[in-house]
Each structure stands twice: as C-alpha cells, then as structure tokens.
Amino acid sequence: MPIDLNASQLYFNRELSWLQFNSRVLAQALDATLPPLERLKFLAIYGTNLDEFYMIRVAGLKALFKARVQETGPDKLTPGEQLEQIQAYLHKEQTVLEACYTSIIAELHSHNVNVKNFDALKTEEKLEIKGKFFNEIYPVIIPIAVDATHPFPHLNNLSFGLALTLTDDSEHIKHGLIRIPRILPRFIQLGQTFIPIESVVEHFASELFPGFSTLASTPFRVTRNADIEIEEEEADDFLQILQEGLRSRNKGSLVRLELLEGADANLIHFLLSHLNLDDNDIYSYKSLSLNLGSLWQIVGDDALSHLTFPTYNAKILPPLESEDIFDAIEKQDVLLYHPFESFEPVVQFIKQAATDPDTLAIRMTLYRAGPKSPIVKALIDAALEGKQVMVLVELKARFDEENNLRWAKALEAAGAHVVYGIPGLKVHAKIAQVIKRKGDKLKSYVHLATGNYNPSSAKVYTDFSYFTSKEAFGTDATHFFHFLTGFSTYTKLDTLFMSPTQIKPKIIKLIEQELKHASNGHIIIKANSLVDTDIIKALYLASQKGCKVELIIRGICCLKPGIKGVSENITVSSIIGKYLEHARIYYFKHDAVKCYIASADLMPRNLVRRVELMTPILEENLTQKIEHILMLQLADNALRWELQADGEYIKVPSLGKQVNNHAILEEYISKIHDKTKKETPNYVSRLASRILKES
Numbered sequence: 001m002p003i004d005l006n007a008s009q010l011y012f013n014r015e016l017s018w019l020q021f022n023s024r025v026l027a028q029a030l031d032a033t034l035p036p037l038e039r040l041k042f043l044a045i046y047g048t049n050l051d052e053f054y055m056i057r058v059a060g061l062k063a064l065f066k067a068r069v070q071e072t073g074p075d076k077l078t079p080g081e082q083l084e085q086i087q088a089y090l091h092k093e094q095t096v097l098e099a100c101y102t103s104i105i106a107e108l109h110s111h112n113v114n115v116k117n118f119d120a121l122k123t124e125e126k127l128e129i130k131g132k133f134f135n136e137i138y139p140v141i142i143p144i145a146v147d148a149t150h151p152f153p154h155l156n157n158l159s160f161g162l163a164l165t166l167t168d169d170s171e172h173i174k175h176g177l178i179r180i181p182r183i184l185p186r187f188i189q190l191g192q193t194f195i196p197i198e199s200v201v202e203h204f205a206s207e208l209f210p211g212f213s214t215l216a217s218t219p220f221r222v223t224r225n226a227d228i229e230i231e232e233e234e235a236d237d238f239l240q241i242l243q244e245g246l247r248s249r250n251k252g253s254l255v256r257l258e259l260l261e262g263a264d265a266n267l268i269h270f271l272l273s274h275l276n277l278d279d280n281d282i283y284s285y286k287s288l289s290l291n292l293g294s295l296w297q298i299v300g301d302d303a304l305s306h307l308t309f310p311t312y313n314a315k316i317l318p319p320l321e322s323e324d325i326f327d328a329i330e331k332q333d334v335l336l337y338h339p340f341e342s343f344e345p346v347v348q349f350i351k352q353a354a355t356d357p358d359t360l361a362i363r364m365t366l367y368r369a370g371p372k373s374p375i376v377k378a379l380i381d382a383a384l385e386g387k388q389v390m391v392l393v394e395l396k397a398r399f400d401e402e403n404n405l406r407w408a409k410a411l412e413a414a415g416a417h418v419v420y421g422i423p424g425l426k427v428h429a430k431i432a433q434v435i436k437r438k439g440d441k442l443k444s445y446v447h448l449a450t451g452n453y454n455p456s457s458a459k460v461y462t463d464f465s466y467f468t469s470k471e472a473f474g475t476d477a478t479h480f481f482h483f484l485t486g487f488s489t490y491t492k493l494d495t496l497f498m499s500p501t502q503i504k505p506k507i508i509k510l511i512e513q514e515l516k517h518a519s520n521g522h523i524i525i526k527a528n529s530l531v532d533t534d535i536i537k538a539l540y541l542a543s544q545k546g547c548k549v550e551l552i553i554r555g556i557c558c559l560k561p562g563i564k565g566v567s568e569n570i571t572v573s574s575i576i577g578k579y580l581e582h583a584r585i586y587y588f589k590h591d592a593v594k595c596y597i598a599s600a601d602l603m604p605r606n607l608v609r610r611v612e613l614m615t616p617i618l619e620e621n622l623t624q625k626i627e628h629i630l631m632l633q634l635a636d637n638a639l640r641w642e643l644q645a646d647g648e649y650i651k652v653p654s655l656g657k658q659v660n661n662h663a664i665l666e667e668y669i670s671k672i673h674d675k676t677k678k679e680t681p682n683y684v685s686r687l688a689s690r691i692l693k694e695s
Contacts, residue, residue, distance in 0.1 A: 003544075005537045005541075005566075008074060008076035009560075010536075010540070010560055010566060010567075011074040011536070011559070011560065012075065012557065012560060012647055013075040013077050013558070014075075014531050014558055015086060016082070016085060016086070016089065017557055017647075018053065018555060019053075019086065019089050020649055021554070021556065021574070022050060022053070023093065025042055025046045025049065026093070026097065027576070027651070028577070029042035029046060029100050029104065030103075032103070032107075034309075035307050035309060036107040036113075036307050037299050037304055037307040037308045038308055038309055038578075039107070040295050040299050041295075041299045043100060043101060043104065043292055043295055044293055044296045046097075047292020047293045047295070048292070048293040050292075051158065051293060054255055054256050055226035055227070055252075055255070056226065058083070058086060058256070059227060059253065060225075060227065061086075062083065062225075062253070062255055063225070065078075065079040065080050065083060073558075074558070087280055094283070094285065097285075098285065098286050098287060102287070108307070112192055113193075113194075113307070114192065114193045115187075115193075115196070116193055116195055117195065118199040119203070121193075125193070129190070129195060129200055132200075133204050137197070137201065138204070138208075140181060140184060141178055141180055141184070142179045142181070143177075143178050144176060144178070144179065145176050146174075146177060146274075147174060147175070153177065155222050155254075155275075157222070157224040157226055158182075158221065158222070158223060158224075159179065159221065160180050160198075160219070160221045161178050161180045162178040162201060162205070162217050162218065162219055163176075163177055163217065163218055163271055164177070164178065164205060164209075164214055164267075165214070165217070165266065165267055165270075166205075166209055166212040166213065167213055168211050169211070173215070175267075176209055178201055178205065178208060180198065185197065185297055186291065186294035186297055187294070187297050188200055189301075192303070192304070202214075202217050202219075215264075216264035216267050217264075218263035218264065218267055218268075219260050219290065220258060220263075220271060221291055222254055222257055223254070223255050223256035223257075224252040224253065224255065225253045225254075225255055226252055227252070254276065254281075255281065256277075256281055257272070257275060257281055257282050257283070258282075258284075258290040258291070259282060259285070260284065260285060260290060261285055261286045262284075268282070312339070312666050312670075314339050314342035314343065315340070315341060315669050315672070316341070316342045316344060316673075317341060317669070317673060319332065320336075320345045324352070325345055325348055325352060326353075326356075326436070326445055329445055329468065330443075333466065334466070334467040335464060335465070335467075335619075335622040335625055336464065336466075336467075337463075337464055338458045338462065338464075339459050339461065339462065340665045340666060340669045341669065343455050343458035344455075345465070346375075346453065346458075346465055347374050347455060349434065349447055349467070350362065350364070350375050350432065353436075354378040354379065354381050354385070355381070356436065358436045359382070359435070359436050360387065360388060360435050360442070361387065361388040361433075362379060362388070362389050362434050363389075363391070363433045363435075363477075363481045364379070364390075364392075365392045365427055365429050365430060365431055365432075365484075366392065366394065366404065366407065367394045367428055367453075368403075368404075368452040368453075369403065369452070370403065370454040370455070370456050370457070371403050373453070373455075374455065375455075376411065379391060379411060379414075379416060380410060380416070383411065383414040383415040384415065386415075389411070389414075389415070390418075390481060390485060391416055392419045392420075392484050393408040393411070393418055393420060394420075394421050394427045394428070395421055408420065419485055425609060425610060425611050426605075426609065426610045426611070427484065427610070428599055428606065428610045428612050429599050429611050429613040430450065430613070431446065431449075431477060431480065432446070432447040433445070433474070433478070433481065435474075443474075444473075444474025444477060445469050445474070446467070446468050446469070446470075447465065448465075448466045448468075448473075448496075448613060449463060449465045449466065450582065450584050450597050451463030451583070460580055461582040462579050462580065464585075464597045466597060466615055466617070470618075473495055476493040476495050476496045479491055480493065480496070480498065484611075495616065496613055496614065496616075497596075497613070497615075498612065498614075499608070499611060499613075500607065500610065502614075503598065503606075503607055504534070504608070507535060507538075507602075510591055511523060511535075511539060511588075512538065512542075514542060514589065514590055515547045517547065518545050518546045518547065519546035519548070520589075520590075521542065521545070521546070521590065522548045522550075522587075522588075522590075523542060523547060523548070523549045523550070523587065523588055523589070524549075524550045524551075524587040524630050525550075525551050525586055526551075526553075526581075526583060526584065526586075526630065527553055527554075527584045527601045528553070528555050528582065529556040529557070530551065530553045530556065530557045530558060530603075531556055531603040531604065532602050532603055532604055533558075535602045535607075536558060536559045539559060539570060540559075543566065543567045543568065548569055549567075550571050550634060551571065552573045552574070552581070552634070553572055553573070553643075554575065554576070554581040555574075556603075557574075559572065560647075561644075561645060562644065563645055571643075573641065573642055573643070573652075574642075574643065575633060575639045576641065577638075577660070577661075578662045584599065584601060585626060585630065586598065587627065593618060594623050594627070595622075595623045595627065596614050596617065597614070597615050597626070598615065599612045599613055599614075600614060632661045632664065635659050635661075636652070636659050637653065637654045637655065637656075638659060638660035638661075638663075639662065640652045
C-alpha cells in the first residue's frame with residue numbers, strides 16, 4: 001500500500017523548526033572554545049532573531065487564533081497549539097539562556113571587561129555616572145505619571161523602560177513609567193565597565209518624580225505585531241502608503257511583555273491591565289536577557305577587538321585582481337564565493353560602469369542595500385552623468401523599508417528611473433545589467449547573485465556572485481527588466497528561470513529526472529529554508545526510488561529525514577559558524593547543467609509570491625568549484641549539525657582531522673593570494689580535492 005505523502009506525521013512544523021535553528025545559534029554562544037565576544041555576538045543574534053520571530057511569526061499566529069483559523073500547514077497544528085508549544089519551548093530554553101549569559105559575563109570578567117549594575121559600582125564610579133546622568137540622560141528620558149488625569153501612554157514596538165510604584169509623604173500610591181528612548185545607549189561605559197542604563201535611571205528615579213520615593217520597580221520591554229499590511233491595489237502613491245504603513249508598525253497589537261524576574265506582582269498586574277496581555281505573554285529574565293540585541297554595543301567596541309576572531313580580509317583573486325573587470329568578464333565567466341572572495345569587484349562593476357563614457361545603461365534590483373551604499377552612490381553619479389539608470393528598489397524588504405525609501409528618493413532626484421516593486425509580489429531577485437557600446441554594437445554584461453547588493457553583509461554572509469557577458473544571459477536580463485518596468489503579466493526567460501512561474505516547476509522536474517537514475521541518482525540542495533510541500537513530496541519520491549539526497553538547510557526544514565520507506569536516503573545538515581550560510585545551490589548529478597544558484601529558498605513565499613531568479617552554471621570549471629564547496633561543507637565536522645527523524649539536531653562529532661569549512665577557505669584563499677598571482681578560476685576545485693583527500 002503506497003504511503004500517503006500528505007500525512008501530517010511526515011512534516012515538521014515550520015515555527016518549531018525555526019526555534020530549533022535559533023537554539024543552534026544559542027549553542028554557539030555556549031561554546032567555551034570561542035572567544036568571549038564571539039559568544040556574546042551569538043547571544044545578541046539569538047535575541048534579535050527572537051524579536052523578529054515574535055514581531056512577525058507569533059503575531060501572525062495570534063491573529064489567526066483570534067480569527068478562529070484551525071489549520072495552517074501540512075503538520076496540521078492549529079495556531080493555538082503552535083502558540084502553546086512555542087511558549088513552552090522558549091520558557092524551557094530560558095534556563096539555558098540565563099546560564100549562557102552568566103558564563104559569558106564571567107569569562108569577560110577574567111579579561112577585565114565587566115557588566116555591572118549601578119549599585120555594584122565603587123563610590124568614585126558612582127559619582128562619575130551621576131554626572132553623566134544629569135548631563136546626558138536626565139534631559140532626554142521621559143517620566144510619565146499614570147492616574148485618572150494621565151492615561152497610560154502608547155508604547156512603540158520594542159519600547160524599553162521602567163515601571164514604578166511610587167509613594168509620597170501622605171503615603172498615596174501612584175504608578176509611573178520612565179521611557180528610555182532608543183537614541184540613548186543601552187550601556188553607560190566607564191573604560192571597560194558597562195553599566196545598564198536602566199539601573200542608573202532606577203537609582204535616580206526620585207529626581208524624575210520629585211517628592212516621591214520608589215516602592216517597587218522593574219525594567220520592561222514590549223513587542224508588537226510589526227508586519228505591515230498594504231492594500232497595493234488601492235494605492236495611487238506607493239511611497240505614501242508605505243510611509244503610512246511604517247508609522248502603523250508602532251501601533252500593531254502587543255504580543256510580548258519582557259520583565260526582570262522577581263518583579264512586584266502588583267506592578268505586573270498594573271502593566272498587564274493596560275497592555276491587554278495575559279500571563280502567557282510574559283517572559284521573565286534574571287539578567288540582561290530581556291534585551292539581548294543591545295549586547296551589540298559591547299560586541300562592537302573597537303577596544304575589545306582582541307576578544308573576537310581575527311578579522312579576515314577578503315581577497316581579490318585572478319582574473320579580477322589585475323584586469324579591468326569588463327575585459328575579464330568578456331574573456332570568461334567569473335564566479336566568486338563571498339566573503340572569502342571580496343565583494344569589491346561587484347562594487348567596481350557598477351562604479352566603473354558609472355564613469356565609463358561607453359556605458360549606455362545600468363539596470364539593477366536593490367533589496368537590502370544598506371544605509372551607506374557605495375553602489376547606490378555610483379548609480380546616482382551615473383544618472384547625473386546622463387546615463388540611463390533603472391533601479392527596482394523593493395520597498396517591501398522587511399525592516400529595511402526606511403533605508404530603501406531614502407535611496408529611492410535620492411535616485412529619483414538624480415534622474416534615475418525607479419520602480420518600487422510589483423503589486424502582489426515582492427522582488428527578491430539579485431541582478432545587475434550594464435549595457436555598453438562596443439564599436440557599432442551593444443554589449444551586455446550581467447551580474448547575478450544569491451545575496452544582496454550590500455558590502456557590509458557580504459563580509460559575514462556566504463554567497464555567490466556570477467559575472468557573464470554571454471549573449472543568452474544578456475537577452476534574458478533585458479527581458480527581465482522590461483517585465484519589471486512594463487505591464488507584462490507573464491515573462492518566460494529562456495536561459496534563466498524566474499519565479500513565480502518557472503523556478504518551482506523546474507526544480508520539481510530536475511528532481512523527477514534525477515530519481516529515474518535510482519540509487520545512482522544524487523541531489524544536493526543548499527538553502528536557508530525548506531518549507532514548500534510540493535518540493536518535499538518530490539524529494540520523498542526521489543528517496544523512495546533510492547536516490548541519494550543531501551540537504552544543507554541552515555534554518556527551517558519541514559522535511560523529516562530517516563523515515564523508513566519515505567526518506568531513509570535523505571540527510572539534512574545545518575551549518576552554523578563564523579559566517580551566516582546564505583547561498584542557495586541546487587545540484588543534480590545527471591542533469592546537463594549540474595549546478596544552479598538562486599536568490600530563492602524553497603518556501604512558498606519565494607516560489608509563489610516573489611520574483612526570484614535561478615541561474616544555470618554552464619562552465620565546467622565553475623561547476624566544479626561549486627561541487628567542491630558543497631563536498632567540503634558535507635565533510636565539515638566542526639560546524640555541522642544533522643537533523644534526526646524526531647526533530648532534534650545533533651552536532652556532528654569531530655572525529656579525526658577537524659574540517660571547519662569556514663576556516664579552511666579563509667586559510668587556503670589567503671595562501672593563494674599571498675603566494676601566487678597566477679591561479680586559474682578553478683583554484684577552489686583543487687583546494688577541495690586536496691582537503692577531502694586529507695580528511
């Protein structure tokens with residue numbers, strides 16, 4: 001009897017799978033072999049990840065629960081059941097979180113770096129902080145009385161402050177709040193000592209409420225639904241409606257209240273009664289864990305850089321090290337693997353095009369460009385020089401909307417043609433095209449990538465950049481940009497593959513073709529998330545036919561490996577380390593084109609609700625480069641975790657020689673750069689062959 005591939009027991013819940021991913025981030029913070037600020041960095045990442053999870057995913061589940069929706073995914077868990085399991089999981093993990101924080105602070109103390117509350121300071125230190133309070137904090141913070149004539153204030157998303165119970169000489173009981181604006185640092189710094197601002201404000205609370213003394217107080221933080229809903233079809237001016245949506249982000253429903261453990265019960269009741277939350281929405285912490293993202297202030301202190309990993313300087317290798325980038329691309333396709341290979345050639349691709357008098361047009365998509373983008377500045381220069389500049393600025397890139405709004409306006413002011421997106425779809429594709437006049441002909445140069453046009457994130461995200469001047473790619477790029485700027489509802493590309501119409505059918509077809517080779521079939525997929533049910537079913541069928549399927553999925557994975565008769569030929573790995581794994585690679589052993597890189601993950605949002613691009617890698621040496629990077633990652637026994645059939649992830653044991661793919665690539669590419677300038681583009685192939693033999 002055939003197995004029902006729709007059965008709920010064959011799928012992990014996506015939200016619970018995400019929590020497992022964030023637990024693997026927390027595990028890095030627990031790793032005592034890492035430098036202390038690297039551990040603190042992972043703790044900050046864990047916290048900022050969790051903030052976004054609550055603002056978007058938990059808020060969405062609460063909305064579904066309120067609307068009485070009973071089923072949301074193939075695992076068949078209702079929103080109510082998911083919320084219960086999420087809360088149970090996170091409450092259980094708090095013990096691990098607190099122990100982790102305590103151990104890191106203790107290790108920092110051994111390096112003379114301290115985090116201390118105001119009351120723990122020496123007398124002379126308290127006097128110095130007192131001066132800072134009255135000069136730098138007192139004029140900015142806002143004391144708020146709450147009574148019959150002073151209503152409870154609106155608290156913006158991620159508002160942080162103190163709640164207080166106060167009394168005067170007549171023993172009248174009052175409640176008040178002290179809001180601590182984000183413009184103030186979380187820590188007041190004295191040398192290498194960091195004092196939480198809330199402990200300073202709490203000590204001087206009587207200065208903010210003269211005539212009153214504090215009976216009880218607690219730091220608190222609130223989280224709101226931050227998912228912006230935009231009725232695009234009704235928007236005559238998309239910029240205006242997005243700006244209105246950004247303002248509404250601070251008005252979303254409350255979803256979480258964070259407190260310090262041991263907070264006064266009456267004070268908790270006071271907060272809950274005004275915030276319309278219940279006990280299940282409270283997360284109480286023993287320490288600074290109630291605002292982990294603020295730890296970036298300590299992590300980023302330049303004076304403490306000796307407590308982090310040594311900075312790796314990305315390298316520019318042949319053929320781009322000495323040649324003009326456009327001359328190099330004309331001679332051969334070029335594939336870069338960031339951050340080991342520098343992102344600077346991508347920046348130069350746009351900069352050189354902007355200043356070259358032979359450049360006629362520059363077109364590109366911008367999803368997350370960053371606040372100080374040299375690429376956008378080059379595009380502005382090109383537009384001012386009279387070149388045709390067309391940019392799609394995706395204003396719906398979550399939490400980057402304000403940056404993108406600013407860049408869109410600056411580009412328009414310079415004379416560029418700016419498109420703000422496509423109604424009903426988010427444009428997540430990463431592509432740039434430069435068109436030059438070469439004699440009496442036009443020549444197209446194309447850059448395609450798995451990651452964003454952001455030099456800052458390119459230092460910590462692993463991604464591929466692909467340059468080509470092949471005519472077929474140039475033709476497809478032109479069609480793609482015409483699709484973005486025109487009214488076309490359907491565009492079929494001939495060499496590239498575009499979602500929402502082409503990528504998912506192509507991947508399913510490639511899986512179906514590979515499973516025909518039975519036990520000789522081999523599929524490797526590397527992505528951030530695997531959620532799409534149709535893709536999972538296709539992989540289950542491939543496994544049932546004996547096809548070997550190796551998945552490297554950093555985050556969410558709804559597929560269950562190792563189920564007899566369904567997925568015993570599937571393994572799922574997750575790599576968590578110094579760099580954020582971000583590249584999307586699709587490898588099929590028997591396809592005429594073995595390797596594809598893409599901007600798209602295997603999620604319905606990417607395959608159905610976004611405009612994405614998947615790029616075939618046609619050159620054999622570049623295919624080998626990708627294959628060997630995949631083999632190196634699958635051999636990793638330092639950073640790799642393996643997913644079990646029960647949903648648990650187990651760290652791969654470091655037996656024999658340690659294989660840390662991040663460290664190996666740093667070392668090897670540095671050696672190439674330092675010792676020889678004559679390596680050919682398949683240097684990584686030779687690298688991986690050597691490593692795999694050694695390990």
